[in-house]
Amino acid sequence: MAWICLIFAGAFEIMGALSxxxxNKDKSWKSIILLIGCFSLSFLLLSQTMKTISMGTAYAVWTGIGTVGSTIVGMFLYGESKDWRRLLFISMVVIAAIxxxxxAS
Incomplete structure (x- = not known):
């Protein structure tokens, strides 16, 4: 259950980066509330996860999900570079998280 919670924490981290x-493009109250909500849920789920999974492992996996997810979303939604070196380093982050x-005990 803790690992599922950690995956959701990472997903909200990605949504926080998107928000x-x-x-940055639309400085409205709706955008601010979305940003605060996504990052708050991400931190809340991460803190719940750390009750079961060690802090170092949980934090590393959480940041890995956020980093890889945000980078991939940037590639597909915002036309960021898909250079092979970038993909190589993304795969290294995924391998480290796995x-x-x-x-992890």
Whole structure:
């Protein structure tokens, strides 16, 4: 259950990054509330996760989900570079997160 909670925390982290981009383009109250809501849910779920999963593993996986997810969304929605080197380093982050999951107790 904690790992599912961590995945949702990472998903809200991605949505927070997207809402940050939206706020940059549209400085409305709706954008501000969306930004605060997404990041608040992300932190709340992360803190719940840390009751079961060690802090180092949970934080590393959470940031990995946020980093990889935001980068991939940027590539597909905002036309950011899909250079092979960028994809290589994204895959390294994913492999590291999986490795942490495998060795977590």
């Amino acid at each position: 940050l981009n939206r706020l 490795g942490l999951k495998l060795v």
